Amino acid sequence: MYDKQILICAGTGCISSGALDVKGSLEKELEKHNLQDKVRIILSGCHGFCEKGPIFIVYPEDIFYCGVTAEDMPELVEEYLVKGNIVDRLLYKDPITGESVTSHENIPFYRQQKRLVLRNCGVIDPENIDEYIIRDGYSGLKKSLQMDPKEIIDTVKNSGLRGLGGAGFPTGRKWETAYKIESDKKYVVCNADEGDPGAFMDRSVLEGDPHSVLEGLMIAGKAIGSDEAYVYVRAEYPLAVRRLRKAIAQAEEYGLLGENILNSGFNFKVNVKEGAGAFVCGESTALVISIEGKRGMPKPLPRPRTTEAGLWDKPTLLNNVKTLSVIPQIINNGADWFAGIGTEKCKGTAVFALTGKTNCSGLIEVPMGIKLGKIIHEIGGGIPGGKKFKAVQTGGPSGGCLPESKLDLAVDFDTLLQAGSMMGSGGMVVLDETTCMVDVARYFLNFTVEESCGQCTPCRSGTLQMLEILNDICEGNGREGDVELLLELGKSIIDSSICGLGKSAPNPVLSTIDYFRDEYEAHIKDKTCPALVCKNLIIYDIDQEACTGCGRCRKNCPAGAIAGDKKEPHVIDQEKCTKCAICYDLCPDRFSAVKCLTGEKITAMAKGGGN
Amino acid sequence: MKGEIKLMERFIDPCCDKCVNSKIKPCENFVECRLSGPICHENKECTGKRQAIIEKYNHSPGFFQH
Amino acid sequence: MEDRLKEILSPFKTQRSDLIPVLQAVQHEYGYLPEQQMKGIAKFLGVPESQVYGVATFYAQFHFSPRGKNIIRMCRGTACHVKGVSKAADKIQEKLEIRVGETTPDLKFTYEEVACIGACGLAPVMMINDRTYGKLTPDKVKDIIDSYEETSEA
Incomplete structure (x- = not known):
């Protein structure tokens, strides 16, 4: 038996912050103190708190260290593991009170959470099937094998689970449709083509708890009468792909995947398909076509539902990673348990x-x-x-x-x-307040324009037109009526695009106009960017009274646009300035001499400058 | 005791020659048996072997679930 | 068909659905998709060459000219965008004297930008080959690139 177990987060975030170096260093230190048989190191999946990584938790006492480095290991082992003194400087510090927090339970980031989908993420070693089994892993599968398909579907239906991929379609109803269609072959597909910028939950689940997704797939297969599944994962997620493949191999070795699972006569096979860098493949019909080895373009309308005719025209049940990973718990704990969490219409x-x-x-x-x-x-x-x-x-x-x-x-x-x-x-x-809403809208439109598959005109050309108008606005060339034009274009793109990508592409623009129209107007009418972001609408200027001539900005200006003698106020040559903001960032806080100006202030400055 | 536990380092390993589970002939009670077994026979040592794996790997009660 | 390609293709079945995995495997081996190998793939799978190209050109992952030994993928995701990734991106392009999609003449680096790496908690981020680097600043980017310059010379 081990005296202590140390969990080091080995999600993508923490690995990039040096988690594997921490592990290497820890192993060395443990050996030095002859503790290698007393302390077990576990590389876990994502804890979620990536920003404070690498995360390092010591059990059984549950001490939460964060931001640890390989260099911290000698001290941590000596002080904590040998002498038993908590190393305060590596504990989490409350951002408001500045106080140290020892257990994750007391960290506000964790306290308000309720983890079902992420139940095992950061808790188990994702590469060890035994750890998953101990936490009731594959019990849901066992239970479902003894259930009638109808019973499984009813449980999912009664739980109120809605697709966690985003659209929120009731999962049980989708399963029921797939179950009712008669076919010699049906497929279950797991959508792990998480392409949205700013999202990484599917990656974390696959990296931190891959077996839960496999178990969910099998239960879905048993429910609808399918014996084969595909997991479509983004190629940008190499660690997720590797852990998933390892989980499949382990489950097969254990006889939990393959032929005659648990002597029930149920066969199931899971294939992994790596995406190849096309956002549109997250759309169900495009995803299916991509698995078939073709250009991943959504099927034109009118088209049958994927559930009716999907992969190779066979009925195909498509569910998101998170939806599938929570299924085993619903089967295990029952529909009422899940339905007891959340709101009246949205459970879980x-x-x-x-x-x-x-x-x-x-x-x-x-x-x-x-x-x-x-x-x-x-x-x-x-x-x-x-x-x-x-x-x-x-x-x-x-x-x-x-x-x-x-x-x-x-x-x-x-x-x-x-x-x-x-x-x-x-x-x-x-x-x-330092974010420009027009720039954010433009950012998303730029993304959609690049990722549009180009098949239908509203999405291909319409979003490009919207982007050009937004570019004009951000560059100070906006015209009266541009906002109205954006609204009109947006509406017609929503009405006439053939897939979900096009139909939702104008949303970032429409919602920012809805709530932040004054910012659009400021760009168009006053040629100002209130958030001081849009380069054409701002200038940087040095406050002659605040500047002490320290020379920091001058030395670091990549454009050589700043002039001034030592200890004399400096001046920015606006012709040369590329508005990179380096001077603004570097000017010491105690001077704050570099100012960013927009709109009327630019004009005022130009006049004041005596040009 | 330690020497015997080594016979079953992972759940897939049979606890003794009474265990019938294999990939070719899977045992339908495999999952439950790992956690609360053995189910098909009674043997304190076999129970102990399973418990040892559980204790080894059950490092944390799980968190954030409230 | 050359032996190297034959070996890459050996684990695959001659079925259409293996086209993308085959392209991925070939690119993994050669670093890009050479014309000769594209012909070989078409022949192997019994799919017209035009369709092999059709699929390969649709996906951003595939490339048709040699690429650098180290592939830099700068994240242009939302979190990175609002946290000022463009300063780090400018620094790399300035330092390596290449633009998005280009490769340095010595074939050491290729610079690309991707929609989102999915490590938003560490924004701004980039990947070099399979390794992710977070909380980037222009200075940090410079040091990281330098470390690759050194190792590839050693």
């Missing part, structure tokens, strides 16, 4: 990738119905640097931006949709 939990301008960012799971403001201010710990909250973007390029007045919203599929945004893939990007 929602997983968000909370990022952008928050003090704490990472992967979170919360009960449906939680207040938007609670997510941002309590879990996210508010906005850093004393800045003001401006908006929160949810649902990626298909969603929208919600302003402060919506922070009271009880978050679920329906309320977000009503407010002009959507759950979507679960990206939740917090924007502060």
Whole structure:
């Protein structure tokens, strides 16, 4: 038996922060103190708190260290594991009180969460099937093998689970449709083509708990009468692909996947398909076509539902990673258990990738119905640097931006949709006062234009037209009537595109116009960018009274645009300035001499400069 | 005791020659048996072997579930 | 068909649905999709060459000219965007003197931009080959590139 178990997070985030070096160093130190047989090191999946990585938890006492490095290991082993003194400097510090927190239970980022989909993420070693089995893994499969398909489907239906891929279609109803269609062959497909910028929950589940997805697939297969599944994963997720393949091999070795599973006569095979870098393949018909080895373009209308005629025209049940991974628990704990969580119309939990301008960012799971403001201010710990909250973007390029007045919203599929945004893939990007809403809208449009498959005109050309108008606005060439034109174009693209990508592409623009129209107007009429982002509408200037001539900006200006003698106020040559903002960032806080100006202030400065 | 536990390092390993599970002839109670077995026979040592794996891997009660 | 290609193709079945995995395997081996090998793939799968190209050109992952030993993928995701990834992106392009999609003449680096790497908690981020680097600043980017310059010379 081990005295202590140390969990080191080995999700993509923590690995890039040096988790594997931490492990290497820890092993060496343990050996030095002859502790290698007393302490077991576990590489776990994502804990969600990627920003504070690498995460390092010691059990059984549950001490949560974060931001540890390989260099910290000698001290940590010596002080904590040998002498038993907690190393305070490596503990989490509350951003408001500055106090140390020893257990994750007391960290606000975790306290408000409820983890069902992410139940095992960061808890088990994802490459060890035994750890999954201990936490009731494959019990749901066992139970489902003894159930009638109808019974399984009823359980899923009664649980109220809705597709966690974003659209929120009732999962049980989808299963029922797939079950009722008669066919010699049916497929189950797991959509792990998580292409939305700002979302990484599917990746974390596959990296942290791959067996739960496999078990979900098998239960789905048993329910609808299918013996083969495909998991379509983004090629940009190499670790997820590797762990999934390893999980499949282990499950096959254990006889939990393959022929005659648990002597029940049920056969099931899981194939992994790597995507090849096309966002549109997250759309169901495009995904299916891509698996068939073709150009991943959505099927033209009218088209049968994928559930009726999908892969090779066979009935195909398509579910998202998160939906599948929560299925085993629903079977295990029953429909009522799941239906008891969340709101009346939206059961269970929602997983968000909370990022952008928050003090704490990472992967979170919360009960449906939680207040938007609670997510941002309590879990996210508010906005850093004393800045003001401006908006929160949810649902990626298909969603929208919600302003402060919506922070009271009880978050679920329906309320977000009503407010002009959507759950979507679960990206939740917090924007502060230094974010320009027109620029954000332009950013998303740029994404859609690049990712449009080009098949239908409204999406291919319409989004490009919208982007050009937005470019004009951001560059100070906006004209009266541009906003109306954007609204009209947006509406017709929504009405006439053939797939979900096109139909939702204008959302970021429409919702920002809805809530932040004054910012559009400021760009168009006053040629100002209130958030000081759009380069053509701002200039940098040095306050002659505040500047002490320290020379920091002059030495670092890549364009050589700053002149001035030592200890004399410096001046920016506006002709040469590329507005890279390096001088603005470098000017010491105690001077704050570099100013960013927009609109009338530019004109005033030009006059004041005596030109 | 330690020497015997080594016979079953992973759940897939048979606890003794009474275990019938194999990939070719899977045992329908495999999953339950790993957690609370053995089911098909009674043997304290076999129970102990399973418990040892559970204790080894059950490092944390799981968190954030409330 | 050359032996190297034959060997790459050996685990695959001659079925249409293996086209994308085959392209991925060939690109993994050669670093890009050479014309000769594209012909070989078409022949092997019994799919017209035009269709092999049709599929390969649709997906952003496939390339038709030699690429650098180290592939840099800068994330242009939302979180990275609002956290100022463009400064890091400019730095790389300035340092390597290449633009998006280009390869350095010594074939050491290729610079690409991708929609989202999915490591938003560490924004801004980039990947070099399979390794992810987070919380980028222009200075940090410079050091990272330098470390690759050194190792590839050693």
